Amino acid sequence: MVKAAKRPVIHVGRGIKAGGEKLVELSKKLQIPLVMTGLAKGLIPDDYEGNLGTSNRAASKAADEIMAVADLLIVIGADFPFAKLVYKTHDFKFVQVDVDEAQFGRHHFLDLGIWSDATSFVEKALDRSEAVPASPYFKAAAADMQNWKEYLKMLENQDKVPMQVAPIYKEINAVSTDDAIYSIDVGDNIINSFRFLKLTPKNKWVISALFASMGSGIPGAIAAKLSFPDHQVFNIAGDGAFSMVMQDLLTEKKYGLGIINVVTSNETLNFIKSEQDDLPIDHHSGINLAGQDFAMIAKGMGVDSVTVTKPSDLPAAFAKAVEVTNAGQPFLIDAKISADRGLPVEELQLKQENGHFVETVDPSYNSNGDQKPVKSVAEFFADYDGQDLKPLPEFFAEYDVKA
Numbered sequence: 001m002v003k004a005a006k007r008p009v010i011h012v013g014r015g016i017k018a019g020g021e022k023l024v025e026l027s028k029k030l031q032i033p034l035v036m037t038g039l040a041k042g043l044i045p046d047d048y049e050g051n052l053g054t055s056n057r058a059a060s061k062a063a064d065e066i067m068a069v070a071d072l073l074i075v076i077g078a079d080f081p082f083a084k085l086v087y088k089t090h091d092f093k094f095v096q097v098d099v100d101e102a103q104f105g106r107h108h109f110l111d112l113g114i115w116s117d118a119t120s121f122v123e124k125a126l127d128r129s130e131a132v133p134a135s136p137y138f139k140a141a142a143a144d145m146q147n148w149k150e151y152l153k154m155l156e157n158q159d160k161v162p163m164q165v166a167p168i169y170k171e172i173n174a175v176s177t178d179d180a181i182y183s184i185d186v187g188d189n190i191i192n193s194f195r196f197l198k199l200t201p202k203n204k205w206v207i208s209a210l211f212a213s214m215g216s217g218i219p220g221a222i223a224a225k226l227s228f229p230d231h232q233v234f235n236i237a238g239d240g241a242f243s244m245v246m247q248d249l250l251t252e253k254k255y256g257l258g259i260i261n262v263v264t265s266n267e268t269l270n271f272i273k274s275e276q277d278d279l280p281i282d283h284h285s286g287i288n289l290a291g292q293d294f295a296m297i298a299k300g301m302g303v304d305s306v307t308v309t310k311p312s313d314l315p316a317a318f319a320k321a322v323e324v325t326n327a328g329q330p331f332l333i334d335a336k337i338s339a340d341r342g343l344p345v346e347e348l349q350l351k352q353e354n355g356h357f358v359e360t361v362d363p364s365y366n367s368n369g370d371q372k373p374v375k376s377v378a379e380f381f382a383d384y385d386g387q388d389l390k391p392l393p394e395f396f397a398e399y400d401v402k403a
Ligand SMILES: Cc1ncc(C[n+]2csc(CCOP(=O)(O)OP(=O)(O)O)c2C)c(N)n1
Pocket: 186, 187, 188, 189, 211, 212, 213, 214, 215, 237, 238, 239, 240, 241, 242, 264, 266, 268, 269, 270, 271, 272
């Protein structure tokens, strides 16, 4: 099946655990790009050129595009909760490698089921396969991801005021120890942590992946600090999610838990606002939040804190956070950010036309007219400062990949 495929993709889940490096070897050997489920983030090195990131909404552009053109999907050790959206877009052959045979065919019609744990399968596949020459398809996929990475880097270095979220993640990455633990609350921080947070197998992180329960940030961070007192621990939460559980800052204080609390305050339930952007409704509903002074609230509970409104103030704020938390006390950074929508890569669609692929924006995008109407993919990218982003078909043309 691999030999017959023109555009194979491996979709890997957290079943790969300690086998990430081996999977990279297999991906290179067979020239098959990797897409991860969210929970596999960190298990495959971010700097591997064939790692295209995560797919669906909390996603990278390259992963969504490659999934949309795949003609063979090999799912290894994954139980992808958004399979019904992503796997249903078009026909491809479907191979599932799973340690639990009862899961076979759960998310897609099965062409082949392989009953194995992920790493053993990868080891055997390495052993029994022949290397293929460098493929234009793989090169185009890697170039597409490189283009996306450059876009993210540009966003991290933007110094816009009101502040955007990317510079905050840049600073979190900069002060993080190599075994830091992150508790990511539900909302835009899921999308943004998948895009910006640097994770390796040494890091631990907790996220409410399946039920998406807002308010999981502080409890996750408290659990992390109590379980791993010697590790640096972050709680990263939106203002809506943080407000639901902020009374437990007092718990952090009472038990001397050196947690760095980062609140991304945009006065909006922004994750939901973005969904409403694409619904045919006249106006947004129930998404506005009143602004609050989280730094003052924290101080009222005896927790040291700072408010940040511009990127140039981030380094000092995080330096203070590190100093205070290293001394065994919690700290809070109230980062006032804009409620701009992040580039909704899930709106990109690809279809085959006369031997090549055409990329368009889903017609339901911006149904309620809140964003500017877009006539082309280039305009769509430009609305998110992505003037230098290129659609996947351009890379296919560059590397002479036939549909
Ligand atoms: C308990 C709960 N209520 C509602 C939701 C639906 N929901 C998902 S994200 C979100 C908004 C999150 O807003 P905020 O914490 O301010 O983060 P932002 O997206 O603005 O960064 C909502 C209401 C949820 N996931 N969990």
